Amino acid sequence: MKPRHFHVLAFIEQLVLDGKTLILAVISMLAFLHLTWWQWLIAAFFWAGFEILDFAKQRYWLTENELVLTSGIIHKHWRHLPYDKIQNIHRSQWFFLKPFRLEKISVDSAGHGGERSNQIKLPVIPNWLTWVLEQKHQNPTQSLDDLRQIVAVADEKKRYDFDQLAKEVQPHAMFQSAADANEEPKKRAFRASTFSLFLYAITAPEVLLQFALVFGLISRIDHNGELYSKIFSEMTALGIVIVIALVLAFLLLLFIFNIIKTVILYYGFTVKKEGHHLHIQRGLFEVRSLSLSESRIQSLQIEQNIWRNLLGLATVRLRIITDRNGDDEVAKRLPTLLPLVKMKTAASVAHRFLPELVAPKNLHIHSKDWYQSLTMGRNGLLWLWLLLGWTLYFFCNPITVLLAILLSALVFAAGFYKGKVTGTTTILDGRVLVMQTAHLFDKKTVYVPWNRIQSMTLSQSFWLSLSNQRAHLMVLIRSDNDVSSVECRYLPLKEAKAIYQEYQRK
Amino acid sequence: MKNLPKQMKTVWYVMEVISALTLAAILAALNWLLPLFFKWTMPKWLMSLLVILALLAVVFGFFLVHYRYAVYHYRVNEHSVEIQKGFFFRRLIAIPIDRIQNVDLDQGPLLQLFHLQKVVLVTGGSHHEVEALLTEEAQAFKDRVMLLAKEARREA
Numbered sequence: 001m002k003p004r005h006f007h008v009l010a011f012i013e014q015l016v017l018d019g020k021t022l023i024l025a026v027i028s029m030l031a032f033l034h035l036t037w038w039q040w041l042i043a044a045f046f047w048a049g050f051e052i053l054d055f056a057k058q059r060y061w062l063t064e065n066e067l068v069l070t071s072g073i074i075h076k077h078w079r080h081l082p083y084d085k086i087q088n089i090h091r092s093q094w095f096f097l098k099p100f101r102l103e104k105i106s107v108d109s110a111g112h113g114g115e116r117s118n119q120i121k122l123p124v125i126p127n128w129l130t131w132v133l134e135q136k137h138q139n140p141t142q143s144l145d146d147l148r149q150i151v152a153v154a155d156e157k158k159r160y161d162f163d164q165l166a167k168e169v170q171p172h173a174m175f176q177s178a179a180d181a182n183e184e185p186k187k188r189a190f191r192a193s194t195f196s197l198f199l200y201a202i203t204a205p206e207v208l209l210q211f212a213l214v215f216g217l218i219s220r221i222d223h224n225g226e227l228y229s230k231i232f233s234e235m236t237a238l239g240i241v242i243v244i245a246l247v248l249a250f251l252l253l254l255f256i257f258n259i260i261k262t263v264i265l266y267y268g269f270t271v272k273k274e275g276h277h278l279h280i281q282r283g284l285f286e287v288r289s290l291s292l293s294e295s296r297i298q299s300l301q302i303e304q305n306i307w308r309n310l311l312g313l314a315t316v317r318l319r320i321i322t323d324r325n326g327d328d329e330v331a332k333r334l335p336t337l338l339p340l341v342k343m344k345t346a347a348s349v350a351h352r353f354l355p356e357l358v359a360p361k362n363l364h365i366h367s368k369d370w371y372q373s374l375t376m377g378r379n380g381l382l383w384l385w386l387l388l389g390w391t392l393y394f395f396c397n398p399i400t401v402l403l404a405i406l407l408s409a410l411v412f413a414a415g416f417y418k419g420k421v422t423g424t425t426t427i428l429d430g431r432v433l434v435m436q437t438a439h440l441f442d443k444k445t446v447y448v449p450w451n452r453i454q455s456m457t458l459s460q461s462f463w464l465s466l467s468n469q470r471a472h473l474m475v476l477i478r479s480d481n482d483v484s485s486v487e488c489r490y491l492p493l494k495e496a497k498a499i500y501q502e503y504q505r506k
Numbered sequence: 507m508k509n510l511p512k513q514m515k516t517v518w519y520v521m522e523v524i525s526a527l528t529l530a531a532i533l534a535a536l537n538w539l540l541p542l543f544f545k546w547t548m549p550k551w552l553m554s555l556l557v558i559l560a561l562l563a564v565v566f567g568f569f570l571v572h573y574r575y576a577v578y579h580y581r582v583n584e585h586s587v588e589i590q591k592g593f594f595f596r597r598l599i600a601i602p603i604d605r606i607q608n609v610d611l612d613q614g615p616l617l618q619l620f621h622l623q624k625v626v627l628v629t630g631g632s633h634h635e636v637e638a639l640l641t642e643e644a645q646a647f648k649d650r651v652m653l654l655a656k657e658a659r660r661e662a
Contacts, residue, residue: 454630455629506602
C-alpha cells in the first residue's frame with residue numbers, strides 16, 4: 001500500500017486544535033506587542049505555512065505486518081505498530097463525517113510508558129482502513145491483498161458492509177465475524193433502548209454535582225452577597241412563591257440538560273461479541289466505538305447507586321487495559337458494557353458476553369453480623385465530627401445544629417449500608433473472586449479473575465490486631481493505563497486470610 | 507521470612523534526626539520570618555503548642571524505629587514475593603511472581619552511605635518496594651525474582 005495523507009478534514013481539525021493552543025500566545029502578543037495589520041498577516045501566513053507543511057509530512061500506510069505512521073518536519077518520527085501488538089481500537093465518527101465514510105481512530109498497543117509511546121492516533125481516515133486494521137488485528141495471518149480486494153469491490157459496487165461482502169467475495173477465507181454458527185445472534189448482542197437511556201440519565205448522580213457546581217460559581221461571582229440580596233429583595237417583592245417557582249424551573253432545566261446530554265452520549269448503545277472480541281458502540285452526533293479483545297478485560301463491575309437500587313436497576317462496567325484516551329469522557333476510566341439493566345438479570349446478561357467472568361445467577365453478598373455496619377457507621381461519624389465540631393464551635397445556631405444532625409444521620413446510614421453489603425465470595429469453581437463494597441450508597445460488585453489481580457494486601461490496624469478478629473483486604477487491578485484498588489474492610493479474619501492464601505496458591 | 511539489614515535501623519534513626527532538624531528549622535523560620543514579612547508574631551501559646559507537638563513527633567519517631575524494624579519482613583519463593591510491614595497499620599502484601607514486570611534498584615545518598623539499595627518491584631500499573639537491602643543482596647534478589655518471573659511466564 002502506498003503512503004497516504006490524511007483527509008483534508010483532518011487538516012481543518014489540526015488547525016482548530018493548534019489554534020486553540022495558540023490563543024494564549026496571540027492574546028499575549030495583542031497585549032504586549034503592537035503589530036500592524038501586515039505584520040499580523042505575515043505571522044498568520046508563516047503559521048499557515050507551518051501547518052500545511054506539518055500536515056503534508058504526516059503519512060500512513062499498511063504493510064503485511066504493521067501499521068506505519070510518519071510525521072515531523074525537521075525531526076522525523078516513524079511509528080510502527082505490528083498488528084499483533086494492537087490491543088484496543090477506539091473509533092469516533094462525527095455525523096458530518098458519516099456521508100464521506102470517514103472517522104478518527106486511536107489504536108492502543110501493548111507497550112509501556114506514557115501516551116506517546118503506546119497509542120497511535122489517526123485523524124480522519126476512511127472506514128475501510130479501520131475495517132482492514134480490525135481484520136488484521138483479529139487475524140494477523142489474513143492477507144492484506146485479499147482485504148484490499150474486498151475494499152475495491154466495495155467501492156465498485158458502492159456497498160460498504162465489508163463483513164457481508166467479504167463472505168460473498170471470498171467465502172473460503174477466514175474472516176473475523178466468527179460467531180458460533182449454532183448460536184443465536186441475539187445472545188451475543190445487546191442494544192440499550194432509548195427509554196433505558198432516559199432512565200439511566202435521570203438516575204445518574206451528576207445532576208446534583210452540576211447543581212452544586214453552578215451554585216459554587218454563582219457564589220464566586222457574588223462574594224459579597226450584594227447581587228444575591230438585590231435579586232432576593234426584588235424577588236420577595238414579587239412574592240416568595242415566584243422565588244420557589246424560579247428555583248424549581250432552574251433545577252428542572254439543569255435536569256433536562258443532563259438527561260439530553262446523557263441520552264446523546266449513549267444513543268444507540270450496542271454491545272456485540274464476535275469470537276473473543278467485544279464491540280461497543282454508542283453516540284448520536286459523535287458515534288464512538290471500542291473494539292477490544294477479551295484478554296484486555298481485567299474485571300467487571302456491577303454498580304447500583306441509591307436511585308437505581310430503589311428501582312431495581314444496575315449498570316455494568318468493565319476495567320480494561322488501555323492507553324490514555326483522554327478525549328472520551330465516557331470510556332475514560334471504566335467503559336460501560338451495559339448502561340442500564342434490571343438488577344435481576346444483570347448477571348445473566350453479562351454472562352452472555354463474558355461467561356468466563358460472570359456466573360449467570362445473581363449473587364447476594366452481605367455481612368453476617370452487625371460489626372462491619374456499626375464500625376463503618378462509627379468511622380463515618382468520627383471523620384464528620386472532626387470537621388463539624390470546629391464548625392459548630394464557631395457557628396452555633398439552630399440551623400447549623402439541624403444541619404449537623406441531618407449530616408450525621410446521613411453519614412451513619414451510608415457507613416451502615418456499606419458495612420451491610422461488604423463481603424467476598426468466589427464463583428465459577430473458584431476461578432473468579434467477587435468483592436462487593438459501597439461508597440455513599442453506591443454499591444459495587446467487582447468480578448475479577450485471580451490472574452488479573454496485580455497484588456493483594458491484607459492489613460490490620462494496631463487496634464484491630466489486638467482483638468485479631470477482623471482485617472481489611474485490598475486488591476490492585478489494572479485499569480485504563482493505571483491501576484485501581486478494590487478494598488473490603490473489616491472482613492472476618494478467617495475469610496480474609498482464606499482469600500489471601502488462595503491467591504498465593506493460584 | 508527475612509528481616510531487613512541491621513543498617514536500616516541506623517538509616518531510619520538518621521532520617522528521624524533530619525526530620526527533627528527540619529521541623530526545628532521550620533519553627534524557627536516561622537518565629538523569625540512571620541514578624542519580618544507579615545508584621546505578625548505567633549502567640550506564645552501557639553508556638554509552645556507547636557514545639558511540644560514537634561517534640562512528641564520526634565520522640566515518637568525515634569521510639570518507633572525499633573518496632574518498625576521488628577515488623578518489617580520479606581520473602582521470595584517461586585510463586586510470589588511477600589512483604590510484611592507497618593507497626594500501627596500492618597500490611598501483608600503478596601505479589602505473584604508472574605505479575606512482576608521489572609525490578610529496579612534505587613539508592614539515595616543516605617542508602618549509598620550504608621551500602622544499601624531500595625528494591626522496587628514493578629507490576630502492571632503499580633509498584634511495590636522492599637525498603638532496603640545490602641547491595642549484593644539487592645542484586646541477588648533482583649536476579650532471582652527476574653529469573654522466577656521469566657520461568658513463571660514461560661510456564662503460563
